[in-house]
Amino acid sequence: MIDDRIAGIASGVPGLRGVLVVTMPDCLLYGSWLRPDMSFSAEEASGYFGDLIRANRQGLRAVGAWTSDMQVTIEGTSVLVVLREVDENYVVCAIFDREAPLGMVRLHLKIAIEQLREILPRVEAAQMSKGARVLRFIERYAPDAHAVLHRVATRTRIPIERLRNPDGLSSEEVKSIEEAAKRILGIEEIHF
């Protein structure tokens, strides 16, 4: 269903090879449209491009220049890729032919993002508890992801069964999970 609606927005744009809508911070593909002659994996690409946006956010924060209105442009030999945040929960990745004029790309992307804002749901992230969001974040970014829940349980002394059902965690427990996450990831703050 969502793919059909993205197709309705994207399919008429000249030089556009594909559009990926990626959820943040988990970098999962929410929906996509690919021009029929394209054969790459939208799921695989969404993970990489989502990570790229996350890294850019962190990089901008590190130099004290963070902005929510960020755009990343990649000029490859055969493609022009533009990544732009729709809002804190979604990133749109538009892949154009390399010869597409940059001015037209920007214009079409602006229009497309306005239309996407209308159709993308906002409920999922808002309904997820903070504990669930912290755990989802750490599971995605921690090294040794296979063991991270046990690591958090060991550090926080919260039984793993409770971590597997994080919506019932108390605010104190969430706070201690955040502290564990920061230690495990080596970061000072967690930004969603």
Place this chain on the structure above:
Amino acid sequence: MHPYAAYFERYGEHGSIFLAGIPCVYHCHHFNLFHDQTIDDILGESAGFELRMKVARNHFRELFARLARRTGKELPNEIVALAQALLASLGHGRLICEGTGLALRAEGEYLHYGFAWKEKYGSRVRRLDPADAVAAGAVAAIAELTGQKDQRLIGRELQCVAMRAPRCVFAVDRDLSRDASRPISLEELRKHIPGGVERGLYEEEIHEITTKLIEFLRSVSGDERGLIEGFNVFVTLHLASYYNDTAFEAIRHIEAVSPGAVSSAESLLREAGHVCVFNTFGNIILSPEWEALVGPLTGDPRDVVRDCTAIARGLGFGHWAIAEHIPGKRIVLRTTANYEAAHWLCRSGPCSKSRSYFMQGAGVALLVLSTRVRWKERPQLTQAFYDGLFHGGDLGVRLEVPRCLTMGHEVTEVVVEAK
């Protein structure tokens, strides 16, 4: 030939490794980093580092002192030179020490833990605490042996390559704590290692392969950096008591203060066994050196289990025997002496549960890897591959330990079955 080959001993048929009477085992950097990480997960970074440093100090001091006596090199500068050369030969990296006693300072660019951590995790995680508690312990041991007698010292890592410093820098300070732990020697361990060993399936083949592997390992020692890089991993010949004292001390602590979190801590100690078998055993099996020793890789689960059992014996984990094996369905490992159990019994005597965490995890990994990896396709044993195999906790297998030496039984028996 290893430069200290004359001081190595393989104990009876068990194959346990002793260097100047101090128990040792081979482990790779994946296991070492995961083990230390688990200790810090249980105790926190500060207390974790302190425990790891002190345990390393206590056992290294005994090892250095014994070798100094046996080689007749007991002057302070001779002890420093001996310790530096020994650490490098065992794959712990090359320490450069200046001074003696409380004035000792040391540096190193390629210390096993810091360097390996930077290689494995450095691009993904910013480390907030130093990684080289083992080297800090070794520095403290050297300082104690070259300073005033009976003065207890601690090693501090002031800079660490894992924290993006150009080199690791160490200093020593007085130890004001009351640390009464002491090393465990061959003489004490002997009491808990019976004369006989278990015989299992494929015994003749395993014995033959183990013999070849032991011969191969006799020539393995550190390179110009003091690292042992082989089979796609960094290997150390390490103090068995380092793993045991740190793991058991940490697990005792969490049992006392947070019983509800014990099962997760124990899962992490078992997970270290998965990490070891996947990375060390797996990369050995895929190596050209292994093919030269054993022959072409068949990928048959029977051969994988046979080879892994031989590797376990060769690396000094104990004389594991395959009591039962139904490929893909069930494996039973049995031993009369594993390095964890003998140590536990020396320190604490029998208890109500199995403390053979490493062997448990290794048994699970053995069943998983022998059937779910297409060995003949020679896969790259990457972190992504590992995550795919072991992520999620439920591996589709059931682990039981019906008997364990730490529970007063005559054998440790690890049973792994597909669900």
